[in-house]
Amino acid sequence: MSPIGNGHDRQTTVGLDIGACTITCAIGQIIPETKRVKLLGIASIPSAGFRHGTITNRDELIERLEKAMTEAELMASTKVMKAILSITGDHIRCLNTQAAIVLNRASGVTGGLTERAINDDDLFQVLDLAQAVSLPIDRDILHTLPQEYLVDTLEEIKNPIGMTGRRLEGRVHLVTAATTAMNNLVSCVEELGITVDGLVFQPLASALATLHKDEMELGVTLVEIGSSTTNIAIYHGSAIRHSAIIPIGSSSITNDIAVMLQISIDEAEKIKMKYASARASMSSPKLKIDLPSQAGQLERSVPEQEVSRYVEARMLEIFHMVIREISRADIKDPLTYGIVMTGGGAQLRNILPLAENSLGVKVRQGNPIKIDGVQDIADGPSHATVMGLLLWPLYATDHVRLQQPTGRGITGLFEKIRHTIEDLF
Numbered sequence: 001m002s003p004i005g006n007g008h009d010r011q012t013t014v015g016l017d018i019g020a021c022t023i024t025c026a027i028g029q030i031i032p033e034t035k036r037v038k039l040l041g042i043a044s045i046p047s048a049g050f051r052h053g054t055i056t057n058r059d060e061l062i063e064r065l066e067k068a069m070t071e072a073e074l075m076a077s078t079k080v081m082k083a084i085l086s087i088t089g090d091h092i093r094c095l096n097t098q099a100a101i102v103l104n105r106a107s108g109v110t111g112g113l114t115e116r117a118i119n120d121d122d123l124f125q126v127l128d129l130a131q132a133v134s135l136p137i138d139r140d141i142l143h144t145l146p147q148e149y150l151v152d153t154l155e156e157i158k159n160p161i162g163m164t165g166r167r168l169e170g171r172v173h174l175v176t177a178a179t180t181a182m183n184n185l186v187s188c189v190e191e192l193g194i195t196v197d198g199l200v201f202q203p204l205a206s207a208l209a210t211l212h213k214d215e216m217e218l219g220v221t222l223v224e225i226g227s228s229t230t231n232i233a234i235y236h237g238s239a240i241r242h243s244a245i246i247p248i249g250s251s252s253i254t255n256d257i258a259v260m261l262q263i264s265i266d267e268a269e270k271i272k273m274k275y276a277s278a279r280a281s282m283s284s285p286k287l288k289i290d291l292p293s294q295a296g297q298l299e300r301s302v303p304e305q306e307v308s309r310y311v312e313a314r315m316l317e318i319f320h321m322v323i324r325e326i327s328r329a330d331i332k333d334p335l336t337y338g339i340v341m342t343g344g345g346a347q348l349r350n351i352l353p354l355a356e357n358s359l360g361v362k363v364r365q366g367n368p369i370k371i372d373g374v375q376d377i378a379d380g381p382s383h384a385t386v387m388g389l390l391l392w393p394l395y396a397t398d399h400v401r402l403q404q405p406t407g408r409g410i411t412g413l414f415e416k417i418r419h420t421i422e423d424l425f
Helices: 058-076 120-130 179-190 202-210 213-218 250-261 265-274 304-327 351-359 381-395 409-423
Strands: 012-018 022-031 036-046 082-087 093-102 139-151 154-157 167-178 195-201 220-225 230-236 239-246 288-291 300-303 339-342 363-365
Touching (some): 012 058, 012 381, 022 381, 036 381, 082 179, 082 381, 093 239, 139 179, 167 195, 202 220, 202 239, 202 381, 220 304, 250 265, 250 304, 265 304, 339 381
Parallel strands (some): 012 082
Antiparallel strands (some): 012 022, 288 300
8 A cells, every 4th residue: 555645745625525414525636737626535424423514412523524534545645634624504694795995096186086907905805895794793704705896887897807997896795604613613623633724615615516607607506405404506697696504404304204104214214215206206106115113013014105205295395495595596597507406315316307397497416527536436416515625725716715814724714804894893
């Protein structure tokens, strides 16, 4: 076996997707010439001590994190020094905001203006102002994502650098999260001697890995069905316009099966994966599923179609909530390219026909792109988030990340955001 290197001899990127069902660690090598990533190693293990985006048992979670990283390191022959983490949970809140600054102030000459091109400092100033929103003391900004700029009356400008005008306005999408949830997650990883290079809201990472340029420009919604949450990210005009968290995921389907059939959670999960169909009409009413029975109990069985009816009812509930969130986006044609589904729940049998029928739009499964070496290893929708984390250093437009101070970790990042906002008042 070749010795494990420390990663300094090649430009590596590490993603750590921490979910309620599985923890996945992926290690990739950045290819700067093509802006792609080559997958070097990946490992997925069952999660523990984490649910609904909140740590429930810190020691259990740290143990699983260490195991996932060790397995990925062995596969990649590289030691993990730093990683980018995914985060979700119903503590996350998202909003759109905007701010403007005056350009080319009067030069002192009567009627004269100093003509000066817009530069990076102007962009940073307007984005700092846009993220200066009043937040409760227990919350911090996770992402500040530019949507578009306006220079005087000119709208929908993606990059105003070099342009001139009297007024620059920036519109951004803010993602905020509970400070305690972020700090606790970061401290678990740092306890393993890993530097946290950033936190990424899960659907943003999934979108980066699965969406095409045309889709993001003309309008598409990413729906990530996780174990305990369903995350939504709506794109239009090559920018995110709305994001949200629905506190129901695929584990709710498992619970429904367990309760209705009076079996254990583990047995319900096996039945869901092997027999359940998201669309009951596409399952067999004649195929009988034998249910586990203890000694002294009568043997029981249930038709496959009955199990599928439980699944369909829960999925329709989730889709109804998705439609409600899409209607809140307040943009024209948010579904020109329909819906892209990722996450472990997107692998449920016949979920795409059910989604197309209930939502009335084109639906496709989101598989990672821009990643080399994922074939037959990590090319499914359940790996979309961790693949997006690998791509984050290459493609992120997050103002919070771009202004991140070096060498101070995630705590220093939060402090800098807070001080920036305080200095504005």
